[in-house]
Amino acid sequence: xxxxxxxxxxxxxxxxxxxxxxxxxxxxxxxxxxxxxxxxxxxxxxxxxxxxxxxxxxxxxxxxxxxxxxxxxxxxxxxxxxxxxxxxxxxxxxxxxxxxxxxxxxxxxxxxxxxxxxxxxxxxxxxxxxxxxxxxxxxxxxxxxxxxxxxxxxxxxxxxxxxxxxxxxxxxxxxxxxxxxxxxxxxxxxxxxxxxxxxxxxxxxxxxxxxxxxxxxxxxxxxxxxxxxxxxxxxxxxxxxxxxxxxxxxxxxxxxxxxxxxxxxxxxxxxxxxxxxxxxxxxxxxxxxxxxxxxxxxxxxxxxxxxxxxxxxxxxxxxxxxxxxxxxxxxxxxxxxxxxxxxxxxxxxxxxxxxxxxxxxxxxxxxxxxxxxxxxxxxxxxxxxxxxxx
Amino acid sequence: xxxxxxxxxxxxxxxxxxxxxxxxxxxxxxxxxxxxxxxxxxxxxxxxxxxxxxxxxxxxxxxxxxxxxxxxxxxxxxxxxxxxxxxxxxxxxxxxxxxxxxxxxxxxxxxxxxxxxxxxxxxxxxxxxxxxxxxxxxxxxxxxxxxxxxxxxxxxxxxxxxxxxxxxxxxxxxxxxxxxxxxxxxxxxxxxxxxxxxxxxxxxxxxxxxxxxxxxxxxxxxxxxxxxxxxxxxxxxxxxxxxxxxxxxxxxxxxxxxxxxxxxxxxxxxxxxxxxxxxxxxxxxxxxxxxxxxxxxxxxxxxxxxxxxxxxxxxxxxxxxxxxxxxxxxxxxxxxxxxxxxxxxxxxxxxxxxxxxxxxxxxxxxxxxxxxxxxxx
Numbered sequence: 001x002x003x004x005x006x007x008x009x010x011x012x013x014x015x016x017x018x019x020x021x022x023x024x025x026x027x028x029x030x031x032x033x034x035x036x037x038x039x040x041x042x043x044x045x046x047x048x049x050x051x052x053x054x055x056x057x058x059x060x061x062x063x064x065x066x067x068x069x070x071x072x073x074x075x076x077x078x079x080x081x082x083x084x085x086x087x088x089x090x091x092x093x094x095x096x097x098x099x100x101x102x103x104x105x106x107x108x109x110x111x112x113x114x115x116x117x118x119x120x121x122x123x124x125x126x127x128x129x130x131x132x133x134x135x136x137x138x139x140x141x142x143x144x145x146x147x148x149x150x151x152x153x154x155x156x157x158x159x160x161x162x163x164x165x166x167x168x169x170x171x172x173x174x175x176x177x178x179x180x181x182x183x184x185x186x187x188x189x190x191x192x193x194x195x196x197x198x199x200x201x202x203x204x205x206x207x208x209x210x211x212x213x214x215x216x217x218x219x220x221x222x223x224x225x226x227x228x229x230x231x232x233x234x235x236x237x238x239x240x241x242x243x244x245x246x247x248x249x250x251x252x253x254x255x256x257x258x259x260x261x262x263x264x265x266x267x268x269x270x271x272x273x274x275x276x277x278x279x280x281x282x283x284x285x286x287x288x289x290x291x292x293x294x295x296x297x298x299x300x301x302x303x304x305x306x307x308x309x310x311x312x313x314x315x316x317x318x319x320x321x322x323x324x325x326x327x328x329x330x331x332x333x334x335x336x337x338x339x340x341x342x343x344x345x346x347x348x349x350x351x352x353x354x355x356x357x358x359x360x361x362x363x364x365x366x367x368x369x370x371x372x373x374x375x376x377x378x379x380x381x382x383x384x385x386x387x388x389x390x
Numbered sequence: 391x392x393x394x395x396x397x398x399x400x401x402x403x404x405x406x407x408x409x410x411x412x413x414x415x416x417x418x419x420x421x422x423x424x425x426x427x428x429x430x431x432x433x434x435x436x437x438x439x440x441x442x443x444x445x446x447x448x449x450x451x452x453x454x455x456x457x458x459x460x461x462x463x464x465x466x467x468x469x470x471x472x473x474x475x476x477x478x479x480x481x482x483x484x485x486x487x488x489x490x491x492x493x494x495x496x497x498x499x500x501x502x503x504x505x506x507x508x509x510x511x512x513x514x515x516x517x518x519x520x521x522x523x524x525x526x527x528x529x530x531x532x533x534x535x536x537x538x539x540x541x542x543x544x545x546x547x548x549x550x551x552x553x554x555x556x557x558x559x560x561x562x563x564x565x566x567x568x569x570x571x572x573x574x575x576x577x578x579x580x581x582x583x584x585x586x587x588x589x590x591x592x593x594x595x596x597x598x599x600x601x602x603x604x605x606x607x608x609x610x611x612x613x614x615x616x617x618x619x620x621x622x623x624x625x626x627x628x629x630x631x632x633x634x635x636x637x638x639x640x641x642x643x644x645x646x647x648x649x650x651x652x653x654x655x656x657x658x659x660x661x662x663x664x665x666x667x668x669x670x671x672x673x674x675x676x677x678x679x680x681x682x683x684x685x686x687x688x689x690x691x692x693x694x695x696x697x698x699x700x701x702x703x704x705x706x707x708x709x710x711x712x713x714x715x716x717x718x719x720x721x722x723x724x725x726x727x728x729x730x731x732x733x734x735x736x737x738x739x740x741x742x743x744x745x746x747x748x749x750x751x752x753x754x755x756x757x758x759x760x761x762x763x764x765x766x767x
Contacts, residue, residue, distance in 0.1 A: 133727050135658035158728050202733045204741070210728075270525065279755060331716065339520040339546050339749050347590035348599060349545070357592040360745065361738075364723040365731040372727065374668050 031083030039085030103227030124161025250322035313384030428596035438507030451501035469640025484511020491614030531560035550598030702764035709757035712748035
């Protein structure tokens with residue numbers, strides 16, 4: 001057992017921190033919450049590309065660095081700590097690339113992995129539909145074979161990637177006759193193909209983070225089928241473990257945590273810093289306790305990935321835990337700010353850039369996206385604890 | 391012991407519900423929130439015609455002479471509809487204060503106009519410290535002949551930008567005890583030196599920053615006793631806290647019903663999600679929170695209505711209801727899934743209002759301290 005990082009890992013963390021602090025000083029970005037979802041900056045992504053920090057864990061032969069998931073976690077942790085605008089490349093880096101590495105053909109790996117690593121492929125996830133949320137396997141978007149093509153018809157919802165995505169990682173039905181789990185395939189689709197319409201959804205924070213994507217007779221070359229036809233369900237389950245695993249589930253609002261601690265130290269109430277108020281003190285300390293527990297959950301997940309296994313129940317456990325923590329963080333920040341917590345980012349007199357109400361509203365979605373906490377608890381119970389399914 | 395509404399109260403409730411569901415669909419709410427006024431003046435006039443503004447004022451002032459408990463029923467329906475309006479500001483903060491402490495002349499001058507909806511009042515209370523404690527009142531009112539000169543800034547003043555009159559809570563005398571030396575002034579909003587800007591808030595409810603720059607107010611505009619305004623202010627805050635709870639209860643009830651409906655309709659895995667045990671437990675928890683909030687809120691409203699001392703009961707109600715509403719909203723979001731986290735859906739109206747209500751007129755910690763005092767701790 002060893003809770004210390006190696007010298008190389010410590011150096012790597014410092015390297016990332018130094019870079020991010022320099023960029024902040026230069027004014028490249030301002031730390032913000034949810035930066036991995038709404039922090040779109042192709043310019044910032046280019047700088048990450050220059051450092052070869054996309055595809056850290058992918059094989060060197062495709063342009064990756066062949067490094068460990070712990071290293072990737074260190075990188076992600078610092079990006080999130082500083083609220084850096086990584087949204088353009090995040091999804092491709094976090095899970096799409098990994099899926100290609102595991103299931104893709106040689107041709108697909110050679111085409112896409114370098115593109116992702118060079119920051120040229122921004123990939124949105126086309127999974128959920130209006131009638132296929134938690135029951136993803138009931139999805140209806142059709143991919144019908146026509147010679148060397150698939151014809152895609154249907155509609156996806158909650159697709160991340162905004163107006164920057166140039167690819168969608170699509171999960172579609174290739175065999176409507178088969179039982180639902182056995183007729184699904186994964187296809188990588190260029191968003192500029194004719195027949196694709198993207199319509200932003202405005203979420204409760206007022207952001208256009210998610211999109212409806214309509215497919216009307218879209219012709220996609222069959223060579224972009226990822227892995228095996230009709231085995232998509234088993235592939236996506238693997239990818240979902242990676243989607244759920246990340247530090248962003250614990251640290252998407254880290255800038256808020258930092259800011260509220262600073263606020264509590266610096267703001268006085270009846271002549272005394274808020275941080276000296278025993279109630280506030282205890283609650284902030286409790287958040288810190290919960291954060292430290294959460295961090296170790298995250299590292300455990302990374303270690304499972306380094307063993308070569310998809311962390312199905314472990315990532316479910318860590319996401320349920322961490323997203324609940326983030327909701328508590330936002331709620332406590334609102335409590336500490338009192339009446340001022342009502343003020344939105346653009347308001348006069350707003351404290352800490354309006355991060356508190358933004359996170360309060362936005363965090364409602366954390367326990368829903370990428371697997372609701374209810375579904376994930378089922379996974380912990382059945383896959384982790386071996387409890388019987390119905 | 392009887393937890394049922396009277397027949398009259400049931401009728402008031404149903405009439406209010408029917409009216410608001412017809413007049414206040416969610417498309418209208420969006421428009422009202424985004425408008426400069428923050429409410430619909432035509433709808434306000436219709437509410438006035440229904441006698442809502444005058445509900446609790448004695449008939450001799452143009453009111454219906456009904457009780458605070460009757461008012462609670464109406465407030466709950468307004469909360470259910472998520473109605474944005476200056477009702478709370480004008481009736482609860484303005485009208486009931488005048489009824490409580492103003493002299494007869496002022497009652498005759500202002501109450502009929504408040505009751506008819508012609509004029510809007512509000513209360514300028516909180517300042518930069520954003521607290522509901524006496525020491526945080528620092529806006530000064532200095533005597534100058536027959537007038538007082540008020541200078542300072544009030545924050546989070548509801549509907550300040552459209553109010554005709556502001557009840558301004560100011561310090562007229564420095565004392566060893568913070569509670570001494572506080573006076574409530576009736577101030578014409580058109581007075582020279584008043585500058586109001588609307589703050590951008592989570593509930594989009596037009597809270598104002600009001601700067602008083604040497605505002606001259608005749609000493610005849612003091613409501614109640616000079617320097618001894620604190621006891622009246624405590625009563626104002628009690629009524630306001632309970633009224634806020636009533637609105638919150640209405641909102642929670644609507645959220646519960648909306649979520650039950652969704653759980654029955656939404657199918658995943660071939661069955662309504664409301665048939666899953668986890669969802670059923672959540673809804674049960676929500677219902678428990680809603681009913682408990684209603685009971686505890688109406689207890690305080692009833693005691694206020696009866697004129698019984700209820701410092702503890704008010705604090706218990708406000709301490710409970712705010713946090714209960716946060717739990718209810720959280721579970722509603724969880725059950726609605728992604729659709730509930732969009733601006734297209736209705737849930738956000740309630741999420742945002744509940745959050746604002748939690749901190750208005752004292753959050754849970756503030757009221758728990760009062761409960762602790764009442765417990766003799």
